[in-house]
Structure formats: structure tokens, C-alpha cells
Amino acid sequence: MIFHPLGKYILLLKAAFRRPEKWNIYRKEIMHEMVSIGVGSLGIIAIISLFLGAVTTVQTAFQLVSDFIPKSVIGMILRDSSVLELSPTISSIVLAGKVGSSISSQIGTMRVTEQIDALEIMGINSPGYLILPKIIAAVTMIPLLVIISIGLTIFGGYIAGTASGALTAQEFTTGITSDFNSFTLTVSMVKAVVFAFLITTISAYQGFYTSGGALEVGQSSTKAVVISCIAILFSDYVIAQLML
Amino acid sequence: MIEVKNIHKTFGENHVLQGISAEFYEGKCNLIIGGSGSGKTTLLKCMIGLHQPEEGSVIYDGRDFTRMNFESRIEIRTEIGMLFQGSALFDSMSVEDNIMFPLNMFTHQSHKEKLERVNFCLERVNLAGKNKLFPAELSGGMKKRVGIARAIAMNPKYLFVDEPNSGLDPKTALVIDELIQELTLEYGSTTVVVTHDMNSVMGIGENIIFLYEGKKWWEGSKEQITETDNKELNDFVFASKFMQALKK
Numbered sequence: 001m002i003f004h005p006l007g008k009y010i011l012l013l014k015a016a017f018r019r020p021e022k023w024n025i026y027r028k029e030i031m032h033e034m035v036s037i038g039v040g041s042l043g044i045i046a047i048i049s050l051f052l053g054a055v056t057t058v059q060t061a062f063q064l065v066s067d068f069i070p071k072s073v074i075g076m077i078l079r080d081s082s083v084l085e086l087s088p089t090i091s092s093i094v095l096a097g098k099v100g101s102s103i104s105s106q107i108g109t110m111r112v113t114e115q116i117d118a119l120e121i122m123g124i125n126s127p128g129y130l131i132l133p134k135i136i137a138a139v140t141m142i143p144l145l146v147i148i149s150i151g152l153t154i155f156g157g158y159i160a161g162t163a164s165g166a167l168t169a170q171e172f173t174t175g176i177t178s179d180f181n182s183f184t185l186t187v188s189m190v191k192a193v194v195f196a197f198l199i200t201t202i203s204a205y206q207g208f209y210t211s212g213g214a215l216e217v218g219q220s221s222t223k224a225v226v227i228s229c230i231a232i233l234f235s236d237y238v239i240a241q242l243m244l
Numbered sequence: 245m246i247e248v249k250n251i252h253k254t255f256g257e258n259h260v261l262q263g264i265s266a267e268f269y270e271g272k273c274n275l276i277i278g279g280s281g282s283g284k285t286t287l288l289k290c291m292i293g294l295h296q297p298e299e300g301s302v303i304y305d306g307r308d309f310t311r312m313n314f315e316s317r318i319e320i321r322t323e324i325g326m327l328f329q330g331s332a333l334f335d336s337m338s339v340e341d342n343i344m345f346p347l348n349m350f351t352h353q354s355h356k357e358k359l360e361r362v363n364f365c366l367e368r369v370n371l372a373g374k375n376k377l378f379p380a381e382l383s384g385g386m387k388k389r390v391g392i393a394r395a396i397a398m399n400p401k402y403l404f405v406d407e408p409n410s411g412l413d414p415k416t417a418l419v420i421d422e423l424i425q426e427l428t429l430e431y432g433s434t435t436v437v438v439t440h441d442m443n444s445v446m447g448i449g450e451n452i453i454f455l456y457e458g459k460k461w462w463e464g465s466k467e468q469i470t471e472t473d474n475k476e477l478n479d480f481v482f483a484s485k486f487m488q489a490l491k492k
Contacts, residue, residue, distance in 0.1 A: 122350075123349075
């Protein structure tokens, strides 16, 4: 049951990575997608990151009631959970909803309105033209968004922590700067790249094989988001198990 | 010339095309007609490679299209122009970019040369000056004409047209039919039109193939179509009261 769609998915990827007809046209598309995926998602990523940081700080402070644990630990916990889990995973799940549904519905609409057929009749490798620029743009921009998210999560935590009096600015700074293991950042970037690839390819696959009309385009879009989220969570566990 | 030999195509248990063989001639409007579900569009899609037939071959001037790999098909596909039933214009591109798209992909012309070609194609379909409009801003008839302009941008040897008159008023439909006929003569292209519109059949049908239940049922010209004693064809041709009155 799973082997047929998996085979189709692999064949679609193989077609997407075929040599482009003209690189300068693809370059333009990649730039366009980078703006759409990267700049277009900056607002939502900024908002969720600030609140994630704020909530994590306040809740960690609430749970650390022992006087034997220094309050700077709150900053340390926030930093590590932000780098390892909150920013790459939560941001990617949000991006699966925003970017994934957009990719799926865009390609799905092109399928049902025969625009993909028109590309193929012209002799254009439609998976390459439609999917490859999105993959390249996503694996470039989503790690950048994750880096921004890490920064904003820590900033959100700092604002919430100091404003609520849970810890001082000095304690927070001590916490986020002590015992930093830079390998966690490598793990975070690996996650971001893998999640970006999964979001774009799963959503593109769902859109590319849409058949029917507007209703099916909506269904494909929903399936793209659901499957992307499951794939993100599953690969999150696999990466953590392998790398940590 | 395009030759279709013994084409079979099934979808699940539905045997849509059952051994169709036909020839489509250069410089002529070749029409594929038939009722809904007779296999017209499936045959067209098998001819242009959107469907892979289980059996049979499609030969473009001696080149067997069905046996070619993706790379070899590109050469033939750059010689094909196609007008889709819903026009299939790229929504995110202006009229100019839609027509310029195949030129950008497959030619090394300068922007000025490409723009000249776009303007020529737009003039040819009576849409001069509409370069910057987007598909959402066009009427059904205008979309069809832009679709034709995009189809002829690369000087096609083979022109495929799927239901050119669907959703159009009779006057606009006539304009589209005349345009297809003029372009066929102008480019000497092998034009294949899928239609069930009898006005088109009587207007531009030089070589007509009638499909019935997935088989080629009849072949002839528009002059012969009203005189045949083929029952299924007569049922199709004289289905409307207008055609019945004309026959009387």
C-alpha cells in the first residue's frame, strides 16, 4: 500500500533533479521562490519564535522552585531547547502549514487546469521546472529562518524573563552563554535542511498528482500538511537518535 | 504527416481506445469527432504523449514517438503547438510572458527578437497591445486566442487543438475556427482538432475521423459526412434540431 506512492515519489524526485533546460530561467525561479518562502515567512516565524521563547522562560521559571538551582539555568534550558527542538521543529511544522499548503495548492491547481500538461507539451521537464527551484529555495531559506528563530526565541525569553522578574538580565546572559555545545547548532541545521526537503517534496508530490477539481486541490493541500508534519516529527526522532 | 497505428488504451477495466489507426495530413485541418466518452481526447493525449498507449504507435513524419525516451521526445515536442480546452495559460504570467515562455526555454534569441515574435503572434490573433494583461483579465475567447498565439510562437509543424469552441458564443467560435484554418494554411502544419461542434465540422473539416465506443467508425470529408448511411454517424451529426432541419 505504501510502496506504490513511495515509488511514485522517488520517480518524481528523480525527474525533478534532471538537468534543467536553461539554468538562467531556473535561477530566476529559485530567486522568486526564495523571496516567497524566506521573506514571505519571516513575519509568522518572528511572531511564533518570540512567544515560544517567552512561554518557555515563564514555564521553566515556574517549575524551578528549588533554591539549590541557580536561575541562570532557565537561560541555559531555553537556549538548548530553542536550538535543538523549538526553532527547527516548531518552525518547520508552521512552515509545513504555510509553505507546504501553498506549494501543494499551486501545483495542484496547475495540474487540474492543464498548465502542467502545457509545460510537458512544450518539451519542458515539468517536475524539474516546478519542483527543483522550490527545493533549492527551501533548503537554503528554511535554515536561515531557523537561525533567525533561535535568536528571536532567546530574545523573547529574555524580555519575558526580565519583565516578569523570573530572573535578572545578568542571570539570563550567564545562562545562555555558559556550557554552550556548538554541535547542537549543527544538529539544528541538519534538522532544518531535512525538514525543508521533506516539506517541499511531499507537498509538491501531493500537488503534482492531484486529479479532479477544486475539491481535490483542497484535499491534496490538507494531505500535504498532515503528511509533512508526520514526516517532520518522525525524522526529528531519527536525527536526534542518530546524532545525539 | 502523423500516423496513428493500432492504438489501445485502457483505464482500469475501461478499454477506451480499441485499436485505432488513422492518418493526419500535412497542411490540412484533421478533425477527430465523436460523442462524449468516445475516446477523442484520450486519442489526442496518446498522440502528444500525455498518455502512454498500451499498444500501437504514433509516428511523426517517420519518427516513432511512442518508442522514444524523454530526451528524444523533446525534439518533436518543440515542433508541437497545442491549444487546450481551457486554454491552460500560466496564471502567474502576463500574456507577453505566456507567449514568450517557449521562446525563453528553447531559443537563444535576444529579448528584442523574442518581443518582436510575441507582438507578431498577438497581431496574428487580433490581440495587438494586450501584452501586459494577465489571464484573469481576459474573456474566454481572448484566452483561446492567446493560447493559439502561444501555440504558434515556435512555428509549429504540428498543431493540436482540443475542443476550441467549448464555452464560446457562435460568433467567437467562428473566429477561432477561421483562425485555425488560416494558420494551418499559413504554416502548412498538420493540424489535429478534437471537437463535437458540428459548426466546426462543417466549417473546417477537411479530413474527419469519427470515433464511436473507442473505435474508428468512419473517415471522410465534410462534403461526405452528410451523405453517409452510417447510422451512428448520422445519429451524431443530425442530433440537433438545426441539423435535422438542414437535412430536410
